[in-house]
Amino acid sequence: ETGTGKDLLARTIHEHSDRRNKPFMKISCASIPDTLLESELFGYKRGAFTGAIKDKPGKLELCNGGTIYLDEVADIPLHLQVKLLRVVEEHEFEKLGGTSTVKVDVRIIAATNRNLEEEVKKGNFREDLYYRLNVLSIELPPLRERRDDIPLLIEHFIDTLNKKRRKDVIGIDEEALRILCSYRWPGNIRELQNVLEYVFVQINSRVIGVEHLPPYLRERGKDMEISSIAEMEEKLIRKALAETGGNKNRAARLLGIPRTTLWRKMKKYGISVPSPLERTRE
Numbered sequence: 120e121t122g123t124g125k126d127l128l129a130r131t132i133h134e135h136s137d138r139r140n141k142p143f144m145k146i147s148c149a150s151i152p153d154t155l156l157e158s159e160l161f162g163y164k165r166g167a168f169t170g171a172i173k174d175k176p177g178k179l180e181l182c183n184g185g186t187i188y189l190d191e192v193a194d195i196p197l198h199l200q201v202k203l204l205r206v207v208e209e210h211e212f213e214k215l216g217g218t219s220t221v222k223v224d225v226r227i228i229a230a231t232n233r234n235l236e237e238e239v240k241k242g243n244f245r246e247d248l249y250y251r252l253n254v255l256s257i258e259l260p261p262l263r264e265r266r267d268d269i270p271l272l273i274e275h276f277i278d279t280l281n282k283k284r285r286k287d288v289i290g291i292d293e294e295a296l297r298i299l300c301s302y303r304w305p306g307n308i309r310e311l312q313n314v315l316e317y318v319f320v321q322i323n324s325r326v327i328g329v330e331h332l333p334p335y336l337r338e339r340g341k342d343m344e345i346s347s348i349a350e351m352e353e354k355l356i357r358k359a360l361a362e363t364g365g366n367k368n369r370a371a372r373l374l375g376i377p378r379t380t381l382w383r384k385m386k387k388y389g390i391s392v393p394s395p396l397e398r399t400r401e
Contacts, residue, residue, distance in 0.1 A: 148190060157215055160202075182225050200245045261307055272311055273296070273299065286322070
């Protein structure tokens, strides 16, 4: 899925490697037209095309010694995949319109939200390039499947935004954190980051509370309270019925409510128990 934190992970890998003091550059392969992607990656020589009035280095050359991050690598056209394969295997390439070889030493991190094995089968991605890039594969599941990461990510974004916005936010209160940890995050980490950006635009205190969250999350907090009360009520009714063997009169007395109220709530929660006759037959 998009927004799962591929950019953040790529930068973290770079910053914790022996290349951290060298350049880190990202290329969004899906957002650059095919006609421009070659010059963006490999650079060009003067006169290579109309408007090329001087030599220009590409990102691979500028990133020499560092890390280049190719986002949505599956969108690179086949004819450029050949040139990229040469970089991976031989650490060299020619600029657009050039004849001399440029030597580079770069780490390549590639990311995609497509299944590259399927793209290889369809003929959209070179098999040899796939295997050369797929030395170490990391799958990033959506944020809803790794909720334990949410507090850590919030802490990271608070640190980052404190520096960016020159604020002194020290944390988030328990109720606001509960809302954020229970939300499904369809936009994944990117959405979480946007929420924290929203918070920092208008917060004047040192602790993030429910009142600082966007309206749609504040409303979710209210719905959660209603939901949790309903869930508790349903659990108590089911427990009382289980303890009384499905006897509604005894269950109502155990719960301290009229039998008609118990019947109404059982209907509300879709709870049913077999009649005494049905239990006898069983």
